[in-house]
Structures are given as structure tokens and as C-alpha cells.
Amino acid sequence: IRSSVVLHTHTYIWLRHPACKIEVPERLTVSHEALVQSGLADRCVSIPVREATDADILLVHSEEYLEAVKKTPYMTLEDLKEFTLQYGDVYFHPNIYHCAKLAAGAALQLVDSVMTGKVRNGMALVRPPGHHSMRSAASGFCVFNNVAIAARYAKQKYGVKRVLIVDWDIHHGQGVQYSFEDDPSVLYFSWHRYEHQKFWPQLRESDFDSVGKNKGVGFNINVPWNKVGMQNSDYLSIFCHLLLPVAYEFNPDLVLVCAGFDSAIGDPEGEMCATPDIFAHLTHLLMNLAGGKLCAVLEGGYNLTSLAQSVCQTVQTLLGDPAPPPANLDGPCKSALDSLHCVRSAHRQYWSCLKHAGEEGNSIEEKVWPEPPKRVTPTIRTAVVLPDGVTCPDGCKRFSSSEDLDPLIISKLK
């Protein structure tokens, strides 16, 4: 059984919006080309895409929103512009509805292939991405929430009980969070550039203390990066000290990855410094879960070189090749450790693997004891000089003249 790569090769070249400078068709062509050049594509099973049906899309989105998006292919450019303005940072192209259906459908084809055992795992290379889109709104280049739809689809069609969604894209997938924040069957983990809410989408609910709601409390894990320049050590620390212990305890039946590579070095959006080979390790660490059933779905990634290398690292690991020796492991930085401690503390009451989190600084308990009682210095009342041969009276202590007396006693005798 091999890994699969799903591509909607016959359409992605059409989706180019003149106003959008970074979410460009070349993202898929360079990724695919790199897979071919490296010989990885030959080792993969290619799976044909299909369009997501209305029923698939309605698993996550509202009917009103779907109907609105359905009209976009028939809109004039002027109307499209106006339609777009109601959402944030998204560009509607006359062909985007078709492409968005293929992107979501590709994720579902991958889920089908993995759940039926046709392949062990796989990656869907798709555009537009999905993790920002919400029930009734497009956002951040995203139209339909490909991974959220895939999670609901897997639960509905295959009776999957627990789905882990790992979002290693550098942006917070707020759309995924909103979809599952009260659902304990889907554990959503996201790390994201946050900079104390200064970085897009600048949401209060992207911080570490948004842990889920109602029955889903504890099943939403946000790791805010409050500085740029995070490196391999920072990413690995979060995996080793937070995600993996919780993921093992959660024990998912399926792992979905919001595989955005704007978290890699060179990306103009992420401004992080983790190298593409880190994705070999992150992927490898996740492959031990859910019996290896892992579906990665492309999200962001805007430096074409870094993106193509990261895609190859991920796919090569999915194919079972050992990961390269990890580079540049200098230990996590202070800011990453601060974030790690905040998240671990926020979740300590929900996960037994974290129950002692936050005690690191207080492990030496502060001891309390009574102050010693005040001591009274006894006063020396009487000093008597006796001639030799005279007996010392009761209650007195005799010092011979030849004895070396303690200077303190002498000072008190004077």
C-alpha cells in the first residue's frame, strides 16, 4: 500500500486573480513539478478528483452561503468585486466556485482512499485553501473549508469516532475552530503567528485560552507564536511537549493535516525560520497515530521554493522513507517556551498528561514555620573574688586565676 497524492491538475491553472499576488497557480505547478523531478510522484498512487456535492459542502456551510457562492460564476466582474468586499482577504474569480468544489472533493477522495485502505495515507494538493472559511463566510483566500468538510464526511460515512486535525499552517484556521469548538469528537490543534493579536486575522479567540466550548471544552488547542523567526526547535518542542502527549491520549481514528507551508523559512507571510526538512519530522511523528491513517491537505505556502521543498519532505515521509537528521536544534526560544507553558496550563484540567503543567515554577513548595522565641540573655548578678583556700559558696562557679577565661565572660564580670 502506497501513499497517494491527489491533484486537480486540469483546473488549477485557471484560477488566477489579478489582485491576488501570492495565492497563485504556480504554487501547485512548482509543487507537482518538484514531486515529479524528485521521483516521488512515481512512487505515489494518483487519485482522480471529484467535485464536492452540495450535501458534502452543507456538512460545514450554510445553505445561504452555498447558494451565494453558486451565483459567482455568472456575476459580472463588478458584481464579483462587490460580493468579495463583504468578506475579508479573499478574491472571487468566475471560476473559483468550480475550483473550490474540486478542492473539497479532492480532500474527500483522499479520505475515501485512506479509509477504505486503498492507500495508507496521502496528500491533496489543492487550491483554493480552506481553513479560514466559515459556515457562512469566505475568508483569507478560502471558500469552502476542505478539511472541516473532510472531518465531518469521515465521521458520517465511515463512523469515525475521533478525528485529530493538526493545522501547521502559520495562520490560525479560525474556520476550523468555529466548526468544532463544541465538538469533543474533533480535536483541533493550531499553531499560528499571533504577536499578541497584531497578526491577521487578529482574533482574540486565536489565543491559548480558547480551549473549546460546552462539550468540546479541552478539544481546541491554540498555540500563539508571539514572535516571528521560530525555528525547528520551537516547532519540535510544541509537538513533543504538547501535541503528541495530548494526541496519544485522544487516540484518534483519523488524522487530518491542514498542511500549510507558510510556516517554513522564506515565506513572506509567516516570516518563520523552520527549514523544510522539519516537515519530514512533523509528518513522521503524526504517522504513529490512527494506525497511520493520515490525510494532509494543502493550505498556505507562498514562497515557491520553500513550498515545493516542504511538500516533497512531507510526501517522502508519507511514503515511509526515514526522516533526515534534524538540523539546527538549538533548543526552543524564550517566547516559544512562554507560549508552550501557557497552553499546557490552559489545558491541564482536560488532559491527564498535562495535569502537572504549570507546576514547573512552584515545585519547591514554600515552607512556613514559627519564628524562634525571643531569647533573654541572663544577667550576671555578682562576682566575688575569694582568697585561696576559701570554699566556693553553693550556686557559684569558680574560675581559677590561671584558667584562660572566655573574653565574653570577663567582659561581663567587669
Ligand SMILES: [Zn+2]
Ligand atoms: Zn496560511
